[in-house]
Amino acid sequence: MSMDITITHTKNSKVHDVDFENLPFGRIFSDHIFVADYYDGEWQDARIEPFHKFQLHPATMALHYGQAIFEGMKASKSFDGKPMLFRPEDHAHRFNASAARLCMPDIPVKLFMTGLNKLVSLDQAWIPPQEGSALYIRPTMIATDEFIGVKPSQHYKFFILTCPVGPYYPKPVKLVAETKYVRAVLGGTGEAKAAGNYAGAMLPSKLAQDSGFDQVLWLDAKEFKYIQECGTMNVFFVINGKVITPPLYGTILNGVTRRSALQILSEAGYDVEEYPITIDELVAAYKNGTLQEAFGAGTAAVVSHISDIAYKDVMMTLPPVSQRKVGSFIKSTIDGLRSGRITDTYGWVVPVNEIVEAAVV
Numbered sequence: 001m002s003m004d005i006t007i008t009h010t011k012n013s014k015v016h017d018v019d020f021e022n023l024p025f026g027r028i029f030s031d032h033i034f035v036a037d038y039y040d041g042e043w044q045d046a047r048i049e050p051f052h053k054f055q056l057h058p059a060t061m062a063l064h065y066g067q068a069i070f071e072g073m074k075a076s077k078s079f080d081g082k083p084m085l086f087r088p089e090d091h092a093h094r095f096n097a098s099a100a101r102l103c104m105p106d107i108p109v110k111l112f113m114t115g116l117n118k119l120v121s122l123d124q125a126w127i128p129p130q131e132g133s134a135l136y137i138r139p140t141m142i143a144t145d146e147f148i149g150v151k152p153s154q155h156y157k158f159f160i161l162t163c164p165v166g167p168y169y170p171k172p173v174k175l176v177a178e179t180k181y182v183r184a185v186l187g188g189t190g191e192a193k194a195a196g197n198y199a200g201a202m203l204p205s206k207l208a209q210d211s212g213f214d215q216v217l218w219l220d221a222k223e224f225k226y227i228q229e230c231g232t233m234n235v236f237f238v239i240n241g242k243v244i245t246p247p248l249y250g251t252i253l254n255g256v257t258r259r260s261a262l263q264i265l266s267e268a269g270y271d272v273e274e275y276p277i278t279i280d281e282l283v284a285a286y287k288n289g290t291l292q293e294a295f296g297a298g299t300a301a302v303v304s305h306i307s308d309i310a311y312k313d314v315m316m317t318l319p320p321v322s323q324r325k326v327g328s329f330i331k332s333t334i335d336g337l338r339s340g341r342i343t344d345t346y347g348w349v350v351p352v353n354e355i356v357e358a359a360v361v
């Protein structure tokens with residue numbers, strides 16, 4: 001397999017048409033896209049091209065059988081204007097874990113990293129400068145056999161597209177613990193960032209929104225007892241000073257933000273535990289006044305505070321955001337690492353050009 005990446009520059013950059021102060025999430029796309037195709041058992045024709053639409057055969061397998069996976073990550077600018085990525089290899093490895101579960105080919109980490117690096121380097125003018133804003137990066141793989149029939153495809157397309165996004169200051173979210181539908185079952189695809197997981201979550205999410213909630217809080221599929229995660233975020237609770245997040249059951253996403261938060265908190269001396277907390281324990285903590293914080297953690301928002309959680313006929317209303325020490329500390333630490341305001345002693349924030357050199361060695 002050749003790692004050479006052909007680059008075709010756009011002749012009409014749109015970067016000057018963008019209002020970087022007012023960026024809707026996920027609707028504006030940068031000038032270039034990275035694409036590679038898998039055929040004859042190898043990744044081939046790796047290229048960066050002007051951003052364009054794909055032409056797909058109506059029988060393209062991903063459209064019918066959902067053999068499709070993605071990642072979500074961010075590039076930001078350091079205080080001196082250098083493009084930086086946050087834990088990019090963690091995302092490459094998780095992408096391959098998702099690929100394995102969906103019976104899709106591995107993408108060599110070196111190809112993933114080189115394509116990512118060259119694309120972000122080329123479109124670095126698209127990285128918004130303010131702390132908290134970023135270039136959101138969406139690596140994706142789809143099955144492209146033109147075939148009606150359920151079997152693993154022989155052809156795949158890998159692509160990376162990017163969108164500039166503004167600082168994400170989400171309102172605290174109101175959740176409802178879901179007691180009818182489930183997101184994932186043990187042995188299923190819940191741990192993969194597989195397209196189909198999100199399709200299955202749309203109806204319960206829509207019903208929750210129709211009842212005045214922002215998102216659902218997923219419970220386990222077997223007993224509707226163990227708290228899983230919410231939307232596209234892992235979930236954390238602070239109970240009586242102790243920080244709790246559900247363990248990686250195999251049904252929840254192994255979040256990079258979750259992993260980062262666990263490490264930041266334990267190094268800062270917090271009492272942190274990956275613990276299979278049940279919804280009944282949460283209600284009990286609420287009732288005895290020890291439930292102090294709840295927040296979601298994921299790349300898009302970093303931290304979303306949770307204002308309320310409904311479960312059956314109990315409505316748990318949490319303390320105001322001004323009292324949320326742990327969630328706010330995580331958000332400001334991760335944003336600060338990304339912007340260079342906080343010195344990165346973890347080796348998580350990687351300058352884009354160093355990755356090229358590292359990957360080429």
Ligand SMILES: *Cc1c(COP(=O)(O)O)cnc(C)c1O
Pocket residue numbers: 072193229230231232233234253254255256257258297298299300
């Ligand atoms: C992407 C995602 C997360 C968060 O993962 P990060 O790596 O922190 O962005 C959590 N849950 C689900 C279902 C997700 O899709």
